[in-house]
Amino acid sequence: MRDAYIIGAGQTPFGSMPDRSYRSLFLTAFERAVESVPHGIDEDEIDEAVIGSLGVGGRQLGLSGPAATEHLGLHGIPSSRIENACAASGYSVRQAVQAVKSGMADVALAGGVEVMTDMSGDMTKYWLGVSGETEWERLTGTTFAGVYAQMASAYLDRYDATREHLSMVAVKNHANGAKNPNAHLGFECSLDDAMSAPDVAHPLNLYHCCPTSDGAAAVLVASEDVVDEYTEEPVRVAGVGASSERVGLFQREEYTTIASSRRAGETAYDRAGLGASDIDFAEVHDCFAIAELLAYEDLGFCDPGGAPQLLDDGVTDLDGDLPVNASGGLKSKGHPIGATGAGQIAEAFKQLRGKAGERQVEDPTYGLTHNVGGSGGAAVVHILEREVGR
The missing domain is CATH 3.40.47.10 (Thiolase/Chalcone synthase)
Structure with a gap:
């Protein structure tokens, strides 16, 4: 082809x-x-x-x-x-x-x-909820935030991670979004802001949720x-991978990984002839802070349970070895459901052409975008390559 x-x-x-x-x-x-x-x-x-x-x-x-x-x-x-x-x-x-x-x-x-x-807020909850399992989640009162809160609780219980790590995702992405004129919430926040916000669905608070x-x-x-x-x-579109998974969280064997993300990433790497270590930056689907931690692991940037250490070491900061969500991600840039995945591609395209302004990643060759449907019922990963001297 x-x-x-x-x-x-x-x-x-x-x-x-x-x-x-x-x-x-x-x-x-x-x-x-x-x-x-x-x-x-x-x-x-x-x-x-x-x-x-x-x-x-x-x-x-x-x-x-x-x-x-x-x-x-x-x-x-x-x-x-x-x-x-x-x-x-x-x-x-x-x-x-x-x-x-x-x-x-x-x-x-x-x-x-x-x-x-x-x-209204109630209608917005309804439309977000249709992305989850209907009979046993949405119609029994489970919200979208509630589903990810279950994933966050399982992760914090299983690994050496704290709510502070969730807040560190918010701080990082708001710092990046403050440099993005297209961002919905284009302002910085402190770790104290992100730690002390009101709960939405414990352990997730307001700063752990995208708008x-x-x-x-x-x-x-x-x-x-x-x-x-x-x-x-x-x-160049070097590789594309996509996968689906059980729509309902209760139907899955594990809450601390999104299998569709993992499979989509593996397929994209295989088709591109690359590995996770080749990626220079990534735009990942951080609808909730826990989703970014899971993405680090599902996309092979670290082993299971290793996401908090990436944050602690500044690896995914804008000036780190693997900047993640230089755009501000869904958390700061925003999440208009149908536009989010293409918006990630638009950001990666800008980064690879060196036109991202204050948030420009240094001399990238490969960028990855990761877009998730619902709580992981669908996922798609694109790997893009800047060709030199075509």
Whole structure:
């Protein structure tokens, strides 16, 4: 199969935007992706589009892909929607890569969009809850935070980890997000702030939980046959892995690992011909602080139980050996469900082209993105490579 390349990517700011619709948000993300293509691209050169969205609030659940792309002026091309909870647009990028690698498209648009802040708190809990198991979790009163709190409790009980380590994730990601003009919560916080916040679902407190956000992100994927028409600095999709898992937490054998993340990472490494030690930076799915600790381990950055030591040693800090969530992650950058995975790709694309400003990672070659649906019912991992001297 052909190689696939990211030639452009962009996103809106993430946050509360009551004056924006999902169509207008996605249009802005698309325009920013087009602007990032060095030689430019015309709409009629795009062969296919795949849009990720949960459809929070019930908006345009049917035909939301065509509804979004029609607003861009992309008429007549195949356009579809992927719903895989919080991993929706990570999977949309995977789908676009598949279309390009198979030869069905030379250029494909992937992305995602969500509007989440125009509902009551109770309705937001409902829409977050649909990403979990319905009969035995959501309908019996378990919240999304409650599911991850069970995972956090099991982890803290099993390993040499404390609530302070959860708070260290928040401090790190807020420090990074303060350097990101697109971040929803773009401010720094102290360890004391992150330790003393009100509980949401013990042991998780407010600073251990990401916000609900509005936003959109878009990614343009091109084949090796046409990539040179658009850029001399493409970002190659070196490897992609995806996996699913039992949706309900109660159905799993272990609470201290997400098997879908582990399998998706293993597949991506195998297809890229790389290992975890080759990765220069990562954007991981930190919907809750415990999720970042699990990601370190599931993606092979350390052994099981070793995540707290990475934090203690500053390995995952912006100036560490393996910066994680330079964007601020979901915790600070925000989490518009359908846009999150594509937003991670947009950040990795910017980092690999050396255009991330104050939060730029030093001279990266390989970046990894990790996008999880629900509490691990789905996961997708992309490994991106900066090609030198193409």
